[in-house]
Amino acid sequence: MDTTPLISEHGLIGDLQTAALVSTDGSIDWLCLPRFDSPAVFTALVDPVRGGFCRIRPTTETYTSKQLYLPDTAVLVTRFMTERGVAEIIDFMPVTDDVDSSPRHRLVRIVHVVRGEMELQFDLRPAFDYGRAVHTVERTEHGAAFRAGDEQLTVHLAGTLTDQLRVDAVEGDAGGPALHGRGTLRVGDVGGGMLEYGAAAEPRRFSPEEGSALFDETIRFWRGWLQRSTYRGRWREQMNRSAITLKLLTYRPTGALVAAPTAGLPEQIGGERNWDYRFTWIRDASFSVAALLGMGFIDEARSYIEWLADRMREQVGTDSGPLKIMYRVDGSSDLVEEELPHLDGYAASRPVRIGNGASDQLQLDVYGEALDAIFAADRHGVQIGHATWTDLTAVLDWLAAHWDEPDEGVWETRGGRKDFTYGRINSWAAFDRGIRLARAHGRPGDVERWTAERDRIYEQVMRRGWNEERGAFVQHFDTDVVDAAVLRMAAVGMIASDDPLWASTLVAIEDGLVSDSLVYRYDPAASPDGLRGAEGTFSLCTFWYVESLARAGRLDEARLMFEKMLTYANHVGLYSEEIGLTGEQLGNFPQAFTHLALINAGLALDAELDAGRHGRGRH
Secondary structure, X not given: OOOOOOOOOEEEEEOOOOEEEEEOOOEEEEEEOOOOOOOEEEOOOOOOOOOOEEEEEEOOOXXXXXXXXXXXXXXXXXXXXXXXXXXXXXXXXXXXXXOOOOOOEXXXXXXXXXXXXXXXEEEEEOOHHHHOOOOEEEEEOOEEEEEEOOEEEEEEEOOOOOOOOEEEOOOOOOOOOEEEEEEEEEOOOEEEEEEEEOOOOOOOOOOHHHHHHHHHHHHHHHHHHHOOOOOOOOOXXXXXXXXXXXXXXXXXXXXXXXXXXXXXXXXXXXXXXXXXXXXXXXXXXXXXXXXXXXXXXXXXXXXXXXXXXXXXXXXXXXXXXXXXXXXXXXXXXXXXXXXXXXXXXXXXXXXXXXXXXXXXOOOOHHHHHHHHHHHHHHHOOOOOOHHHHHHHHHHHHHHHHHOOOOEOOOOOOOOOOEXXXXXXXXXXXXXXXHHHHHHHHOXXXXXXXXXXXXXXXXXXXXXXHEEOOOOEEOOEOOOOOOOHXXXXXXXXXXXXXXXXXXXXXXXXXXXXXXXXXEEOOOOXXXXXXXXXXXXXXXXXXXXXXXXXXXXXXXXXXXXXXXXXXXXXXOOOOOOOOEEOOOOOEEOOOXXXXXXXXXXXXXXXXXXXXXXXXXOOOOO
């Protein structure tokens, strides 16, 4: 395997503790075990030579492949078509009933032929610890056991792909031996098997009955979960797929949402903007609350609020304030950044990074996003207790003394601290939500001080965040550069959607950042961010812009932009972080930020269309 499919040519499966990317040619190209933020076992996505993979595909080079999800599930089907037959691989990861963290994880690959016959080949080569660990393999009658130190990946085979099954040594530095096999399946045959991690079990025959039982359980889980959705709007299929994706990116034992399941996928092909997104950002996860609540998923919102309350109680932040901007899924905060020089990178985009050096940045916006999530949950009956309220008041008191400081900003630029308008907008939101919660429930707190600071922020943003020459609220107080982040200003209620200042800002963003309905977050050339290279349009910002247009009454434009944006999803409805000039997916994949923004934009657009509120167009 010396080539890697495009980022977009993958579907996502998972068991709510980790997730795998499966390509349209039947290869598992990315999987971290036992958690999202654990070292990867399959890494072919960032290095097709040294990275690990598990692939099942036709032996012939002439075939057509298609991929789809079984409706309303996270069960992925990859179909191969040749002149002699049609075969399907059904991939899924069973979700256990135990909500606690489990060291045992299973990935099932069921292969069957639906027409004619097909000769298939099976190739499995793990790469433990991102390919840094050397492994061994023990071959048995029914499969194999790969071992690297204390780790074990067991292969339980069904028996129909074991013709000529062999173990081959791998030349070079790929970490150890691989398993290969091939066999011919005809209609009625069932092949494939199961990968099992974390159990020191002997390989055994994977029976059709076991595969069928696990399949039925997984189908029931996902369809039962999705039935809780209350969304009945215009874009049900896309909204449901985004909701399932957010669920797949949620670490069930704690309720934490990872930004993406991958690390090192580039924002620019060949560039250095290759970050690790397998962590929980306060910002991203807090935004997910509104999306989940809007679709009726109260339990998921409650779980995240409980996770957030624990982080407020710990207050482990130092330079970042009481909260760090991101954490591991278990709430720990050790995210030391390092590079993996032995990996070539996706499309030779180096370096591949793990960990995240931005974790200690001061980003004042996270306090507003956290408080806004707590406030939204409160309005849906998810209230915080006394201990969390006490911690929250301490956070607001800290913010009262620090909101007027430069910070690194929402985009985690590495060009130094500035007085970013977005940080001020969200600091305003933090105080506003704290005041509302205190008054609604009669809770104690320094409401008088919070009110005074909220009003000071408002006056400062209106005075210094507004650039008269540009006719817009700008990125920070010492520039005339526009930034799509200020689109949150109307969403949090700091300005009315029909305010002339806001209408002018939307025009400036359209003129400076919108390209054929796609939105850049800012212009690095006009506002250097400390990194080389450029990037694609930012899908989150496109959906923010859709929401802003809808709330401003520009419904025809908003709906067309939304429909256009839906065409940039991949074949199974997934989005990465960015979209390149030729429509390709860029950055880590799939990205929670994009999917939650899609849901929020869809909810807002539905509401405005139902109300029939058409305002003026572009001024």
